[in-house]
Amino acid sequence: MIRSLVREALNRAETQPPLRTNASEPEHLIVNSLKEKARKEFDRDESSKTLLTELDLRGLEPGARVRVSPGTKFTPLANDIIRENNIELIEREARTSSVTVRSVAIGADHGGFQYKEALKAFLADLGVSVRDFGTDSTEAVDYPDFASEVAKCVSAGHVECGILIDGAGIGSAMAANKVPGVRAAACYSTALAANSREHNGANILTLGSGQVSLEEAKKIVESFLSTRISEERHKRRVAKIDDIDRQYRR
Numbered sequence: 001m002i003r004s005l006v007r008e009a010l011n012r013a014e015t016q017p018p019l020r021t022n023a024s025e026p027e028h029l030i031v032n033s034l035k036e037k038a039r040k041e042f043d044r045d046e047s048s049k050t051l052l053t054e055l056d057l058r059g060l061e062p063g064a065r066v067r068v069s070p071g072t073k074f075t076p077l078a079n080d081i082i083r084e085n086n087i088e089l090i091e092r093e094a095r096t097s098s099v100t101v102r103s104v105a106i107g108a109d110h111g112g113f114q115y116k117e118a119l120k121a122f123l124a125d126l127g128v129s130v131r132d133f134g135t136d137s138t139e140a141v142d143y144p145d146f147a148s149e150v151a152k153c154v155s156a157g158h159v160e161c162g163i164l165i166d167g168a169g170i171g172s173a174m175a176a177n178k179v180p181g182v183r184a185a186a187c188y189s190t191a192l193a194a195n196s197r198e199h200n201g202a203n204i205l206t207l208g209s210g211q212v213s214l215e216e217a218k219k220i221v222e223s224f225l226s227t228r229i230s231e232e233r234h235k236r237r238v239a240k241i242d243d244i245d246r247q248y249r250r
Contacts, residue, residue, distance in 0.1 A: 042067040047092045048120035048130045057081045067092055069124055092125060099126045101225040105153040105162045107133040107146035109172075112165025114138070115209045115217055119163065122218050128225065131159060147175035147184075147206075154203050155181040162204035163221060169208035176204050180249050183241065188212055190223035197227035201238040 043064040046056050050069065054077040060066065065088045072089075074082065081087065104123060108116035113135055123130050133149040135141045143166045154162040162184070164172035169186040176184035184204035185196035188211050196202035205224045207217050229235060 041065070042090050045121055046072075047124040048132070050129055051075070052078050054078050054081055057087065060085065060087060062086055063088070065090055098226040099128065099222060100228060101128060101160045103129045103131070103159040103161075104225070105131045105133060105150045105159045106164075107135075107150040107162075107172075108165040109135060109143035109146060109167075110138045110140050111143075111167035112207070112209045115165045115207065115214060118214055119165070119217065119221060122221070126222065126225070129159075143171050144175040147172040148179060151176040151179035151182045151184070151204060155179050160203075161225065163224075164204060164206045165209055165217075166206070167208055167210045169206040169211060173204075173206040176206065180245055181242075183238070187220055187224065189216075190219050193220045193224040194227040197224055198229055198231075199234050199237075200241075201229045201234070 043066065044060060045067045046052055047067045047069045049056065049072065051073045052068065053075045057066070057078055060081075062085045064085070067090045070091055082089070106116055106120065106123075116132070120130050120132060131153060133146055133153070135146060143164075147164050150162040150164055153159055162176070162182075164176060164184070166172045169188070173184040173186040176182050182204055183200060183202045184206055185192070185200065185202040186206045186208070187193040187196055188208070193205060196205070202224070205221065207220065209217075212220065229238065
């Protein structure tokens with residue numbers, strides 16, 4: 001009887017997992033965060049800006065790497081932060097591209113915010129200077145507010161072209177086209193983008209984040225900014241569009 005009880009106890013002990021000697025001792029986990037950090041080319045991308053302030057460098061750890069565009073200027077306080085925290089500046093290399101436009105105003109509502117942020121970096125890689133008119137988050141806003149600001153910037157000649165992004169791309173085009181001198185075109189393909197520039201002299205491209213993927217949007221943007229109106233017959237027709245515009249501005 002005793003032998004059978006001892007044998008049963010030994011069998012139970014063999015099947016149970018070993019007890020931790022210290023209940024408060026944490027389990028050892030393998031973390032690859034250092035490896036991931038080592039693989040990163042930079043910690044923050046500010047290459048879409050031509051001027052960096054102390055606000056752009058807020059929250060960076062000492063020794064952080066920041067990607068900047070060639071010729072970027074810095075405020076005195078920004079220079080102090082860079083020096084005191086040993087911030088490493090990594091100058092981006094411009095991509096080979098046929099883009100001829102060098103300055104763009106960009107804006108988006110909440111539906112286009114994420115595309116806007118990605119396109120800013122993409123434009124910087126193309127060597128394009130970007131003026132960002134918002135929005136600055138995915139919180140709901142009204143697209144006409146941002147479309148009008150971008151349109152006014154283009155109309156005044158402060159930039160060569162504009163880019164607007166909302167859910168469909170249609171509302172922003174309607175709003176922008178109310179500003180004198182603006183010819184905004186909603187485009188959903190590279191062919192339409194090129195046509196809108198070559199045939200219609202479009203100076204603002206509107207995109208729908210719900211209509212095209214981000215990769216498609218990048219290709220559309222590059223096509224738009226790489227095409228110019230050249231044929232005299234197209235220029236004549238665009239001049240007639242401008243004549244209509246002037247009639248209703250009186």
